[in-house]
Amino acid sequence: MASRLILRIQERSSRLTSSERKIAQVLLQNQSLVETHTATELAARAGVSKATTARFFRSLGYADFEEVRLQAREERNRREPYADLESMSQPATFGRTISDHLELELRNLTRTFEELRSDLLPDIAQILETAPRIWLVGFGDEQGVARLGQLLFARLRHGVHELSGQGQSWANELSMTGPRDALILLTFEPRPKLLRSLLAHARTTRMRIITLTDHAYAAQAERFSDVVLPCHVASYGTLPTHATMLSVLRLIAVAYLGRNPEAVGQRITTLAAIDEELDLFE
Amino acid sequence: MASRLILRIQERSSRLTSSERKIAQVLLQNQSLVETHTATELAARAGVSKATTARFFRSLGYADFEEVRLQAREERNRREPYADLESMSQPATFGRTISDHLELELRNLTRTFEELRSDLLPDIAQILETAPRIWLVGFGDEQGVARLGQLLFARLRHGVHELSGQGQSWANELSMTGPRDALILLTFEPRPKLLRSLLAHARTTRMRIITLTDHAYAAQAERFSDVVLPCHVASYGTLPTHATMLSVLRLIAVAYLGRNPEAVGQRITTLAAIDEELDLFE
DNA sequence: ACAACCATGAAACAAGAGTTCCAGACGTCA
DNA sequence: TGACGTCTGGAACTCTTGTTTCATGGTTGT
Numbered sequence: 001m002a003s004r005l006i007l008r009i010q011e012r013s014s015r016l017t018s019s020e021r022k023i024a025q026v027l028l029q030n031q032s033l034v035e036t037h038t039a040t041e042l043a044a045r046a047g048v049s050k051a052t053t054a055r056f057f058r059s060l061g062y063a064d065f066e067e068v069r070l071q072a073r074e075e076r077n078r079r080e081p082y083a084d085l086e087s088m089s090q091p092a093t094f095g096r097t098i099s100d101h102l103e104l105e106l107r108n109l110t111r112t113f114e115e116l117r118s119d120l121l122p123d124i125a126q127i128l129e130t131a132p133r134i135w136l137v138g139f140g141d142e143q144g145v146a147r148l149g150q151l152l153f154a155r156l157r158h159g160v161h162e163l164s165g166q167g168q169s170w171a172n173e174l175s176m177t178g179p180r181d182a183l184i185l186l187t188f189e190p191r192p193k194l195l196r197s198l199l200a201h202a203r204t205t206r207m208r209i210i211t212l213t214d215h216a217y218a219a220q221a222e223r224f225s226d227v228v229l230p231c232h233v234a235s236y237g238t239l240p241t242h243a244t245m246l247s248v249l250r251l252i253a254v255a256y257l258g259r260n261p262e263a264v265g266q267r268i269t270t271l272a273a274i275d276e277e278l279d280l281f282e
Numbered sequence: 283m284a285s286r287l288i289l290r291i292q293e294r295s296s297r298l299t300s301s302e303r304k305i306a307q308v309l310l311q312n313q314s315l316v317e318t319h320t321a322t323e324l325a326a327r328a329g330v331s332k333a334t335t336a337r338f339f340r341s342l343g344y345a346d347f348e349e350v351r352l353q354a355r356e357e358r359n360r361r362e363p364y365a366d367l368e369s370m371s372q373p374a375t376f377g378r379t380i381s382d383h384l385e386l387e388l389r390n391l392t393r394t395f396e397e398l399r400s401d402l403l404p405d406i407a408q409i410l411e412t413a414p415r416i417w418l419v420g421f422g423d424e425q426g427v428a429r430l431g432q433l434l435f436a437r438l439r440h441g442v443h444e445l446s447g448q449g450q451s452w453a454n455e456l457s458m459t460g461p462r463d464a465l466i467l468l469t470f471e472p473r474p475k476l477l478r479s480l481l482a483h484a485r486t487t488r489m490r491i492i493t494l495t496d497h498a499y500a501a502q503a504e505r506f507s508d509v510v511l512p513c514h515v516a517s518y519g520t521l522p523t524h525a526t527m528l529s530v531l532r533l534i535a536v537a538y539l540g541r542n543p544e545a546v547g548q549r550i551t552t553l554a555a556i557d558e559e560l561d562l563f564e
Numbered sequence: 565a566c567a568a569c570c571a572t573g574a575a576a577c578a579a580g581a582g583t584t585c586c587a588g589a590c591g592t593c594a
Numbered sequence: 595t596g597a598c599g600t601c602t603g604g605a606a607c608t609c610t611t612g613t614t615t616c617a618t619g620g621t622t623g624t
Binding site: 049 | 600601602603604605
C-alpha cells in the first residue's frame, strides 16, 4: 500500500534504533495502517512516545508526518476495471412436452409484453423511487413470487418488505405501512377474502398500489390500483405458470435500475461487500 | 469501504438536503475516502462548510465523526487485505426497454429448452414418483423460487417441503429426510459455503438430487446430482432473471402430471374441497 | 404577507494532533 | 570515574481538526 514508505524503512532497517524498530515493525506488519491511523495511535501501538514517532518519520527523510500520509494516499489512487464473458453450448433433441411447454411460455411472455403499455414504466419507477417503503404481497403461489420480488427489489433500494402475514399477525406488519408507500400486489385466482380488507386498509393509508394480475381481474384491479399490469397466464389446464409474472416483475426492476443506475450500482457493490465481510459464500 | 455508512446514506438519500447530497455524492463516489481523509477535507471536496459536514454525520446517527472513522476502520480490518479493490465497475448496458427485456427472456427460455435433454424428464418424473418426500432448497433469490416450487409441487402430490433452514436449525429439517427422498436444488451464483455440507449430508442419506443451475456450474453439479438441468440466465449484468428456472420447474411438474393424470386430478379436487371448507377464498 | 421553520456558512471554541524542548538514562571511551 | 554522545519520554507549545453558536437567507404554510 505505502510502498515508498516501506522501501525507505527497509533501506534504513539496519540503522534503526530499538524504538524505531518497534515502529517499523508495526508499519511493516500492516502496511495500510499509515493511511488510516494517526501518528499518535501508531506510537501507542508500537509502545513508544509520540516524540520518537515524529523523529522516526523525519529521520526517514519526510518533512512531516503529513507528508507521509499524503504520499500514502496518492499511491492508493490507482485502480483498474475488469470485464466478464458469456458461454455457449450445443443444441440437442426435442420432446413433445418440452416444445408444448416452451411454446406456451413464449406466447404468454410475448403477448404480455406486446400489450404492455410502455408509458406505465416511468410512472411505476417514479412511484417506487418516491416510496418510503415498498411492500410486496401475494397469496398462494403468488406468495412465492412476492418473496422472490422482495429479494429482487431489495437489491435496488432499501426498505423493501414482504407483506406475508407471518403468524397471522397482519396488523403487526400493516402498522408499519404509511402514505406514499408502494404496495406491489401479485394475484391470480383464487383470491382470499382477506384481500378486500387488505386493500381497504392500503387505500386509507394512501399507499400506491401496483397490481400484477391476470386479464380477467385487470378491470377490477383498476378500481383500487394506481397501476395495473395484466399478465397472460394461459396454461393448458391445471398447473398455473408464474414465469410471466416474474418476468414482468423483473422488467419493473430493470426500469427502476435504468432510472437510477448509479444509486443502484452503489447499493449492489455495498451489499456485495457485506456479503464478503460475512464470508458466507464461496 | 464503509458499507454501513454507505447504507445509512442510501437509506436517507431521499431526505437529504442539497448540501448533504453533495457530501453524500463525494462519499459514494469513493467509499474509502472516509477512512483516509479528515472531515474538513471532505467538506472542501464537497464544497460545503465544515459545520454542515459535521451535522451531516450526526444526522446519520453517529455521535461523532470519530465514530464514523472508527467504524470504517473496523470494517476494513475485518476484510481481506485485497478486498479493497472497490472498483466502480458500472454495468455498461442495461436491457432498458421492454423489447430488450422480452428478447432476453425469450432467448434464455428458448435456448434452455432447446438444449434440454428430453429423455431426462421421464427419469425425473420417476424419481419424484418414488420419492417418499420431496425437498426443495435454494439460497438467496433461489429461496424464493424454492418456495414457489414447493407450492407448485404440493399440488401434485403429498410430502413436498421446502428446506429453508428456518431459524438456522437445518438439523431439525434435515433429520426428517430419508433415503430415496428427492432433493430439488435450485442454485445460481453466489453459492453459500453451507451448500457443501448440505450436499454431503444428502449424499449419505442417499437422497436423489435434481439440480437446476446455470451452465457454469452444471459440470460440477453432475458430480453429486442424479439429474442436472442447466438453465440459461444471461441478464445484461446486474439483475438476475429467474423466469427460466421457474419455467423449467414447471416443466418438471407438467411431466409429472403427464404420467399421473388421475392421481393428480384427484388431489387437486381434494385440495379445492378443503379450501372451500375453510372458506378463505372468494 | 407574515411567522415559523430549516438549512447554511462564518466564526468562536474545545480537543486533539504533531513538533520541539528539555532532562534523564544508558552506553562508550579515556 | 567522569565526560561525552545518543536515545528516549514527558511536557510545553503550536497548529489543525471537529463542534457549537449565531446570524442570514430561503422555504412553507396559514
